[in-house]
Each structure stands twice: as C-alpha cells, then as structure tokens.
Amino acid sequence: MRIEHVAFNVAQPQQMALWYIEHLGFSLKRALHDPAQTHFLADDSGVMMVEIYCNPADQVPDYASMDPLILHLALVSADPVIDSARLVAAGASHVTDVHLGDGSHLAMLRDPWGLALQLCRRGPKSS
Numbered sequence: 001m002r003i004e005h006v007a008f009n010v011a012q013p014q015q016m017a018l019w020y021i022e023h024l025g026f027s028l029k030r031a032l033h034d035p036a037q038t039h040f041l042a043d044d045s046g047v048m049m050v051e052i053y054c055n056p057a058d059q060v061p062d063y064a065s066m067d068p069l070i071l072h073l074a075l076v077s078a079d080p081v082i083d084s085a086r087l088v089a090a091g092a093s094h095v096t097d098v099h100l101g102d103g104s105h106l107a108m109l110r111d112p113w114g115l116a117l118q119l120c121r122r123g124p125k126s127s
Helices: 013-024 080-089
Strands: 005-009 026-033 039-042 051-053 072-074 094-097 105-110 115-120
Touching: 005 094, 013 026, 013 039, 013 051, 013 080, 080 094, 080 115
Parallel strands: 005 051, 072 115
Antiparallel strands: 026 039, 039 051, 094 105, 105 115
C-alpha cells in the first residue's frame, strides 16, 4: 500500500488551494463543487496529494494554536533558507529552524491559515 492523500479540514479551502498552488508548486488534481469546497492538490511528484475542504459540521482545528510537532506538513526543500524567505514574503510566518548533526536543516513555518509547514533538506548522513 501507499499513501494517496492526507486531508485537512480548513476554514478557507479555495483560498488555501490557490496559495498552495502558487507558492508551494502543488497542482490541482480535482475540485469538487460541493458545499465543502473540496480540493485535491498533488505535490510535484504528481502522486502524493493533500485534500483540503471545509466541513462546518465538524470542528475546523485551530492549527495556529497547535504545537507544530503535533501536526505539520513536511515538504522537501533544496534550500530551506531561500524557500522560507519566499514563503514568508507570501504570507507565511517563520516558527523555527533546526539543524541536525547529520547535516539536515528543518525549517518550520505556518501557512497564512496557521497550518504548520516543515521545509526539509536532509543531510548526507541521514538515512
């Protein structure tokens, strides 16, 4: 088995989808014209997707108040410093940077809706 998608219940799925497409390089695979405004977005591999939707019948989590280590969307980044600066200029906020002994650099941000995004550049010693 493989992961097809991970889903997030968010307050503004259409706006979030546009931001992820423009600033993270995701592509729209499917948009449903339903009350939940469901969007399936694929990463640059075209295989792994995130689903963003708004189901007001259930609680939209307060992502901004959650510790990023509870929930975050991790993305591969060739240069977390450059990507962080670009995303902050586009409305994200910087949380922290971690440099590991294996040479990895993990930059934690929050998208404009508060969902934690981790930009990962793995070091040559990581497995």
